[in-house]
Amino acid sequence: MGSARRSRLGLGNPRGVARVAVAAALVAAGVSVALSGCAGGSRVSGSITVFAAASLTSTFTELATEFEAANPDTSVVLNFAGSSDLVTQITEGAPADVFASADTRNMAKLGDAGLLSGDAVNFASNTLTIAVPPGNPAGIKDFADLAAPGLKTVVCAPQLPCGAATVAIETATGVTLKPVSEESSVTDVLGKVSSGEADAGLVYVTDVEAAGESVTGISFDEAGAAVNTYPIAAVDGAGNGAGNGSGNGELAAAFIDFVTGPVGQRVLADAGFGAP
Amino acid sequence: MLGLPRWVGIVASVGALFIVLPLVAMITRVNWPEFGALVTSESSVAALGLSLRTSVVSTALCVVLGVPLALLLARTQFAGQKVLRALVLLPLVLPPVVGGIALLYTFGRRGLLGSTLEVLGIQIAFSTTAVVIAQTFVALPFLVLSLEGALRTVGTRYEAVAATLGAKPTTVLLRVTLPLVLPALISGAMLSFARALGEFGATLTFAGSLQGVTRTLPLEIYLQRETDPDAAVALSLVLVLVAVVVVGLSRGVSERRGSERGGSERSLSERRLSERDQPARGMPL
Numbered sequence: 001m002g003s004a005r006r007s008r009l010g011l012g013n014p015r016g017v018a019r020v021a022v023a024a025a026l027v028a029a030g031v032s033v034a035l036s037g038c039a040g041g042s043r044v045s046g047s048i049t050v051f052a053a054a055s056l057t058s059t060f061t062e063l064a065t066e067f068e069a070a071n072p073d074t075s076v077v078l079n080f081a082g083s084s085d086l087v088t089q090i091t092e093g094a095p096a097d098v099f100a101s102a103d104t105r106n107m108a109k110l111g112d113a114g115l116l117s118g119d120a121v122n123f124a125s126n127t128l129t130i131a132v133p134p135g136n137p138a139g140i141k142d143f144a145d146l147a148a149p150g151l152k153t154v155v156c157a158p159q160l161p162c163g164a165a166t167v168a169i170e171t172a173t174g175v176t177l178k179p180v181s182e183e184s185s186v187t188d189v190l191g192k193v194s195s196g197e198a199d200a201g202l203v204y205v206t207d208v209e210a211a212g213e214s215v216t217g218i219s220f221d222e223a224g225a226a227v228n229t230y231p232i233a234a235v236d237g238a239g240n241g242a243g244n245g246s247g248n249g250e251l252a253a254a255f256i257d258f259v260t261g262p263v264g265q266r267v268l269a270d271a272g273f274g275a276p
Numbered sequence: 277m278l279g280l281p282r283w284v285g286i287v288a289s290v291g292a293l294f295i296v297l298p299l300v301a302m303i304t305r306v307n308w309p310e311f312g313a314l315v316t317s318e319s320s321v322a323a324l325g326l327s328l329r330t331s332v333v334s335t336a337l338c339v340v341l342g343v344p345l346a347l348l349l350a351r352t353q354f355a356g357q358k359v360l361r362a363l364v365l366l367p368l369v370l371p372p373v374v375g376g377i378a379l380l381y382t383f384g385r386r387g388l389l390g391s392t393l394e395v396l397g398i399q400i401a402f403s404t405t406a407v408v409i410a411q412t413f414v415a416l417p418f419l420v421l422s423l424e425g426a427l428r429t430v431g432t433r434y435e436a437v438a439a440t441l442g443a444k445p446t447t448v449l450l451r452v453t454l455p456l457v458l459p460a461l462i463s464g465a466m467l468s469f470a471r472a473l474g475e476f477g478a479t480l481t482f483a484g485s486l487q488g489v490t491r492t493l494p495l496e497i498y499l500q501r502e503t504d505p506d507a508a509v510a511l512s513l514v515l516v517l518v519a520v521v522v523v524g525l526s527r528g529v530s531e532r533r534g535s536e537r538g539g540s541e542r543s544l545s546e547r548r549l550s551e552r553d554q555p556a557r558g559m560p561l
Contacts, residue, residue, distance in 0.1 A: 084502045152402065157485065159502040180402040181484030182491075184499050188480065196386040197401045197484075 045073035046248045048255060049095050051086045053102035058210055059271045067258050074251060082185060090115060090235060097252040100232040103161035107231040117236035122276035123260045124230040124268045126204045128165050130218040131193045138199035143220040144175050146200055154189050154198040157182040165226035166202050172225035209272035229276060232256050299516060306513055307506040314510040322488045323496035331472040334411035338468040342419035350427035368417045375413055376481025383409060406483035407490050411472035418471050419464040426460030459529050466526035470519050
């Protein structure tokens with residue numbers, strides 16, 4: 001509910017950025033008061049299953065724990081995979097109450113299939129960064145360096161959200177990469193870089209953050225040309241007749257509010273995610 | 277059913293259905309009007325071609341490396357043989373991704389052998405060679421396993437006779453032992469081929485994925501699933517068909533081997549005769 005109020009405020013004041021920020025802060029304070037109220041009164045209860053993109057693994061694991069702590073009678077079951085895998089699973093009747101996607105395209109697929117109850121809310125964003133092995137042996141400084149002949153650059157295949165973002169940056173910069181591999185997941189790109197097989201790879205800022213010492217991130221200005229937006233929505237199982245999820249719409253809404261609320265936004269920001 | 281209890285048949289039917297039903301379910305999802313276009317797209321043809329080429333090379337490597345291994349395990353006794361057999365068969369039970377990680381740390385740029393190879397100007401990372409290495413790694417046990425079993429079954433009688441008649445070890449091997457186990461060698465090679473064709477995890481982890489270079493059919497299917505499930509299903513069906521043909525051929529070979537047992541006895545006595553002639557002719561006296 002807090003998030004709904006906040007987004008209305010945001011929409012209502014497109015000009016006064018500072019004022020929106022102040023208002024958001026006030027509302028955020030309101031939400032935390034509301035949440036602590038929840039914790040005392042146990043407004044919601046039961047169990048829900050949340051399907052979330054693989055890049056949200058650590059943040060959503062932490063968020064689920066915090067949500068359960070704030071709402072003692074609840075339990076959040078998590079399932080992580082690539083966004084398109086999750087869409088396939090939900091379409092085939094897997095029990096999901098909430099879906100958090102790494103891109104708007106996969107969320108739209110679920111919407112088109114009539115499997116969402118209510119609208120999707122954007123809760124985070126992610127940009128690409130250059131990942132290199134520790135010490136940056138190839139001496140890469142910016143995006144254009146990745147096109148150097150003989151350099152082993154690894155990217156995501158264009159079919160994936162991270163690959164689509166890579167293509168968008170190539171188009172924006174006019175730099176055409178000649179990757180030695182187009183991997184099937186961002187994890188595979190990271191693996192090729194951290195093992196030293198590749199000289200550089202394009203991954204998300206949050207991936208570098210999570211990888212710790214095993215890779216070094218090199219941010220580049222053109223990354224802003226492709227910002228990936230993460231939407232979250234409640235799943236409506238009635239759409240495919242299979243009856244997804246627990247049917248606990250109230251708890252699903254509470255979890256979505258939690259993710260879009262101050263605790264969720266803090267955890268996401270700590271992991272390197274941008275504002276939605 | 278020749279004396280088998282009825283419940284065996286019932287449970288067996290469930291078992292057969294368990295294998296067949298998912299394949300049928302997949303076939304029901306094939307987009308037939310688009311099927312031709314989906315499997316003949318540029319990326320699909322490149323992936324299928326690469327898969328067939330690399331699998332043929334991997335199978336040849338499996339034969340070259342696997343036959344001596346099987347002979348060593350079946351015909352000799354040495355300390356640590358049991359350990360060696362267990363280790364050789366390990367890729368059968370290892371998750372392929374584990375195999376991929378192991379290969380990465382062996383042949384990768386910073387791997388055990390990779391840095392030496394790099395000095396020699398051989399780069400394996402992200403090359404078709406890496407695909408062949410991954411496929412050979414997972415397929416080799418199939419050949420060793422089926423050949424070792426066949427070698428033990430045929431026994432050493434004929435080899436012993438050939439040797440007492442003066443045939444040198446290499447002659448015995450090439451003229452007696454290998455012809456005896458040829459059907460098992462062929463069916464083992466076919467199984468290796470099928471396994472190489474289906475290799476996914478080790479290739480993904482170790483070789484990368486680039487059209488025409490390292491993206492084999494299973495990797496292409498995995499990728500197409502992201503945006504074009506119809507293409508993924510169509511290509512899956514192609515892979516199933518190739519696998520059915522290979523497994524069918526392999527079964528055919530081993531069945532012929534069974535029915536030809538009487539015949540091979542005859543041809544063996546002929547072979548034994550020629551073995552006796554040969555060294556005699558070659559004698560310096």
